[in-house]
Amino acid sequence: MNDTPPLSIVKYLRSFCMADNILTYLHIDEEGNLVAWGGYPRHYGLDNLAVGQAATEQLFFLEGMLPLEHSQILKFLALEGGQVAHIHLLPIRSSTWVLLFDASQAHDQQQEMQQQLNELSILSYRQSRMLQDLEETRHKLLEEKQKLAEANKLKGEFIAGLSHELRTPLSSIVGYTKLLDESPAAKEQMSNYLGTVQNNAEQLLGLIDNVLDQARLDSNSVEIKPVTCHVRKLLDNLKQLFFPMAREKRLNFQINISLNTPDHIQIDELHLRQILINLMTNALKFTHEGEVSVNVSWAANTFYFSVKDSGPGIDKAQQEKIFKAFHRSENTQHVQGAGLGLSISYRLVEQMGGKLEVESSLGQGATFHGQVYAPQAQNLSIDHMLEKSQPQDNIHDPAATQIQVSDEPKKATILLAEDSRGIRMLMELYIQEGGYQVLSVEDGEAAVQLALAEQPDLILMDMQMPVLDGFHAVEQLRSKGCVTPIIALSASHIDLDKQQALSVGCNDYLIKPIELQTLLTTLKRFLEPS
Amino acid sequence: MIQKKICMIGDFSVGKTSSVARFVKQSFSEKYLTTVGVKIDTKMVELPNQEQVKLILWDIAGNNALTTATASYLRGAAGYLLVVDGTRLPTWHSAVNLQNMVQEQIGEKPFLALLNKADLVNQWELTQEELNPQLQQGWKMIKTSAKTGLGIEKAFSYLAEQMV
Ligand SMILES: Nc1nc2c(ncn2[C@@H]2O[C@H](COP(=O)(O)OP(=O)(O)OP(=O)(O)O)[C@@H](O)[C@H]2O)c(=O)[nH]1
Ligand SMILES: [Mg+2]
Numbered sequence: 001m002n003d004t005p006p007l008s009i010v011k012y013l014r015s016f017c018m019a020d021n022i023l024t025y026l027h028i029d030e031e032g033n034l035v036a037w038g039g040y041p042r043h044y045g046l047d048n049l050a051v052g053q054a055a056t057e058q059l060f061f062l063e064g065m066l067p068l069e070h071s072q073i074l075k076f077l078a079l080e081g082g083q084v085a086h087i088h089l090l091p092i093r094s095s096t097w098v099l100l101f102d103a104s105q106a107h108d109q110q111q112e113m114q115q116q117l118n119e120l121s122i123l124s125y126r127q128s129r130m131l132q133d134l135e136e137t138r139h140k141l142l143e144e145k146q147k148l149a150e151a152n153k154l155k156g157e158f159i160a161g162l163s164h165e166l167r168t169p170l171s172s173i174v175g176y177t178k179l180l181d182e183s184p185a186a187k188e189q190m191s192n193y194l195g196t197v198q199n200n201a202e203q204l205l206g207l208i209d210n211v212l213d214q215a216r217l218d219s220n221s222v223e224i225k226p227v228t229c230h231v232r233k234l235l236d237n238l239k240q241l242f243f244p245m246a247r248e249k250r251l252n253f254q255i256n257i258s259l260n261t262p263d264h265i266q267i268d269e270l271h272l273r274q275i276l277i278n279l280m281t282n283a284l285k286f287t288h289e290g291e292v293s294v295n296v297s298w299a300a301n302t303f304y305f306s307v308k309d310s311g312p313g314i315d316k317a318q319q320e321k322i323f324k325a326f327h328r329s330e331n332t333q334h335v336q337g338a339g340l341g342l343s344i345s346y347r348l349v350e351q352m353g354g355k356l357e358v359e360s361s362l363g364q365g366a367t368f369h370g371q372v373y374a375p376q377a378q379n380l381s382i383d384h385m386l387e388k389s390q391p392q393d394n395i396h397d398p399a400a401t402q403i404q405v406s407d408e409p410k411k412a413t414i415l416l417a418e419d420s421r422g423i424r425m426l427m428e429l430y431i432q433e434g435g436y437q438v439l440s441v442e443d444g445e446a447a448v449q450l451a452l453a454e455q456p457d458l459i460l461m462d463m464q465m466p467v468l469d470g471f472h473a474v475e476q477l478r479s480k481g482c483v484t485p486i487i488a489l490s491a492s493h494i495d496l497d498k499q500q501a502l503s504v505g506c507n508d509y510l511i512k513p514i515e516l517q518t519l520l521t522t523l524k525r526f527l528e529p530s
Numbered sequence: 531m532i533q534k535k536i537c538m539i540g541d542f543s544v545g546k547t548s549s550v551a552r553f554v555k556q557s558f559s560e561k562y563l564t565t566v567g568v569k570i571d572t573k574m575v576e577l578p579n580q581e582q583v584k585l586i587l588w589d590i591a592g593n594n595a596l597t598t599a600t601a602s603y604l605r606g607a608a609g610y611l612l613v614v615d616g617t618r619l620p621t622w623h624s625a626v627n628l629q630n631m632v633q634e635q636i637g638e639k640p641f642l643a644l645l646n647k648a649d650l651v652n653q654w655e656l657t658q659e660e661l662n663p664q665l666q667q668g669w670k671m672i673k674t675s676a677k678t679g680l681g682i683e684k685a686f687s688y689l690a691e692q693m694v
Pocket of ligand 2: 563564591592
């Protein structure tokens with residue numbers, strides 16, 4: 001059965017100088033049947049070899065290999081049993097010889113080396129990935145940091161600008177109030193001073209409104225309340241407000257209303273007014289010669305407005321930024337502006353379901369176009385009604401309430417407790433304007449004494465006063481049985497303060513600065529109940 | 531009895547040995563023991579037509595390209611599995627590379643790409659965009675995990691069906 005290998009095979013083996021190491025050989029005929037074997041096939045787990053049977057069914061690694069055209073070497077082939085061999089396949093005439101050389105030792109050495117290499121390679125891959133991740137994270141953090149720094153810088157600049165802007169009208173108010181206080185000014189001069197004070201106060205209020213609105217917009221708590229708005233009246237009012245500034249700068253200033261604009265539209269008038277004021281303030285501020293014009297029109301339930309100026313213009317890059325909070329264009333640093341007006345207008349228009357856009361190029365002026373949904377309001381003209389209204393008509397529209405300067409002085413006496421000299425002066429003027437008599441004191445203690453002694457018809461009590469503050473003064477008065485209506489005056493917007501004032505016995509609460517009209521309406525409510 | 535030779539192809543440490551171990555012995559080891567040369571295993575499978583096929587599995591040492599040694603193992607293969615480690619993107623590029631070389635060596639044969647280590651989702655690096663070009667070429671792929679056994683049985687029986 002075991003035939004000897006032919007000479008060619010022996011020579012082949014000799015060439016490896018390892019004839020002694022040969023453990024196993026197998027001979028396969030043309031048909032693929034095992035015809036002979038020798039050595040130690042069991043060493044490789046090749047048990048029960050059956051001569052005369054198909055070789056591939058006994059030696060699975062031969063599947064698909066035969067017939068061979070050339071010799072083949074399969075290095076490091078681990079058989080099912082686990083032993084590793086180099087397998088040489090040699091075609092001799094039309095048969096095949098299969099030689100198995102033990103390679104376990106070499107395999108183990110190679111294994112160790114390859115293992116180390118592969119593990120190292122995986123490790124360095126993981127490491128580089130980690131470094132990459134770290135680098136990405138670092139980069140992101142750096143970007144965040146830069147953004148924060150930028151935002152911080154803008155806020156810082158904004159606050160610096162804001163305090164400057166607050167200081168300017170405030171010092172003017174203080175100055176003129178002093179003048180009013182000290183000099184026995186002529187009536188005309190006095191009203192000039194007062195006009196200046198009022199203008200400055202309005203400017204301050206506008207500024208504070210903007211700041212508050214920005215905060216509200218940031219916290220998404222702006223409420224849009226459409227009301228019936230008399231468009232022409234609103235624009236007339238704005239014209240009056242801005243005309244002096246335009247005249248001072250010698251600008252051509254126009255407000256045009258297209259004919260098809262209805263008298264009344266349904267829109268959030270307060271916010272529309274604020275938007276227009278912001279846009280017009282902006283245009284007037286930045287324009288030093290030429291014109292500022294406002295155009296409004298209405299079509300298909302939409303109110304269109306545009307504010308055009310011949311100012312320095314805004315280049316494309318800046319156009320993207322101007323609607324962002326705290327931004328001020330670089331070439332306008334020298335011009336006043338809290339940098340909030342445009343951003344607020346933009347966001348307000350958005351909240352109102354419309355859009356605001358700018359059309360401009362550097363040196364060509366700028367036009368701000370806006371549009372807001374505003375259906376025509378019912379043709380019920382309050383204005384009309386006012387003109388024809390009988391005295392008994394009860395119109396509860398505060399905007400329509402006329403300031404009443406009565407011919408007959410009312411006899412009612414009002415006690416005013418206010419420590420700030422300026423405000424006291426102003427309030428006294430207001431009270432007298434309403435036709436009432438006024439008694440003034442500077443602190444809570446004096447207020448209590450005088451109230452008990454003089455029995456005024458109404459008390460206006462500042463809440464923050466020296467010696468005895470308003471809260472305690474009211475408490476004392478109420479505990480001593482005083483039933484006179486007391487109206488708290490306070491600079492605090494905080495609800496808690498209002499609640500506290502009402503709880504100690506105040507009948508109403510007015511927030512400073514108090515406008516003439518508000519004060520008179522309130523006084524009237526208590527002193528002349530219909 | 532039908533016998534078919536299947537080669538396991540792919541970069542090192544992608545899970546060729548583990549996939550065979552899962553398929554043949556239903557076992558898994560966390561420990562990495564690299565394969566040197568090639569390891570032969572066999573497993574009987576039954577095709578849907580109830581025909582029995584003996585799969586002769588050639589678990590070849592991993593590499594990112596075909597070496598002369600590995601090329602010699604391919605002779606007579608009826609099909610092959612291209613194994614990829616989803617947590618190491620470069621092993622996908624190796625697979626794409628290897629597929630071309632294998633095809634050159636033994637001609638067009640049925641094959642299937644195993645996107646292995648599917649259990650390691652949060653370390654996964656392979657993305658759909660990476661796979662798209664090959665999917666468009668008609669490559670068949672399956673997500674597998676030699677650790678949990680996901681897709682392994684399916685992968686082998688799919689290939690077996692394709693080969694007969
Ligand atoms: N978590 C997880 N680990 C796996 C999976 N498959 C393999 N591994 C691990 O990956 C490492 C490599 O697995 P092997 O099967 O040895 O990889 P190979 O492709 O045979 O590697 P080479 O023989 O070097 O080419 C081992 O530590 C395995 O435990 C899997 O599906 N999930
Ligand atoms: Mg392996």
